[in-house]
Amino acid sequence: MLRNYKTSKKNRTNYIYYSADGETIKIVPNKNGVTDAIIATLHNLDDAEVDDNRRENYHTPMHIDAYHDKNQDDAADRNAYLTDNDSNPLENIIQSIEETEHAEKIDRLRAAIETLKPQQKELIKKVFYEKRTNVSIAAEEGVSEAAIRNRLKRIYDNLSKKI
Incomplete structure (x- = not known):
């Protein structure tokens, strides 16, 4: 009914x-x-x-x-869920290149960090590993937040040259 x-x-x-x-x-x-x-x-x-x-x-x-479209043709070109990139050799090559390049950049970054002074390494550790804010680091060290920002900018510039 x-x-x-x-x-x-x-x-x-x-x-x-x-x-x-x-x-x-x-x-x-x-x-x-x-x-x-x-x-x-x-x-x-x-x-x-x-x-x-x-x-x-x-x-x-x-x-x-x-x-499917109105002609019952496969709609893989319109639906991202239908694409199977695992079987696409070109996609696999591109992905492996990207993964290799990423790994190489990480290795270069680690090597560049090792060239920093101990105080700079400690600041990087506080910012990226301890997830602390510039304000809390500045308060701990007794300096302004701008001073911490400037130190980080110098460190970033130094690392970017080495990477």
């Missing part, structure tokens, strides 16, 4: 349902033992079914259209 839309309560005077074999069933409130509780139960069931159908009607075409 299915309705195509929800009806407001004040307009719910009688209800027509169709059985699976096509028989028409008319339900009238307060007649033939039909109580408000029965009507409320029917509404809840019908409304839930209508909501389910709305969700299905909304999602199903979107879902199918995402995988």
Whole structure:
């Protein structure tokens, strides 16, 4: 039994349902033992079914259209979820180059950090490993925040030249 839309309560005077074999069933409130509780139960069931159908009607075409176009051709060019870069040799090569370059840059950065003075290493440690703010470091060392900012700028410039 299915309705195509929800009806407001004040307009719910009688209800027509169709059985699976096509028989028409008319339900009238307060007649033939039909109580408000029965009507409320029917509404809840019908409304839930209508909501389910709305969700299905909304999602199903979107879902199918995402995988195929109107000619039933694959839609991989429009849907990033359909692309399989694991089987694409060019993507694998590019990814391995990027990973290699990243690893090389990290190694150069570690080597460059080792060339810093102990005070500079300590400042880098406080900022990046302890995640402290420039203000808290400045308060600890008894200097201004601008002084810490300037020290970090010099360290960054030094490291960028070495990397």
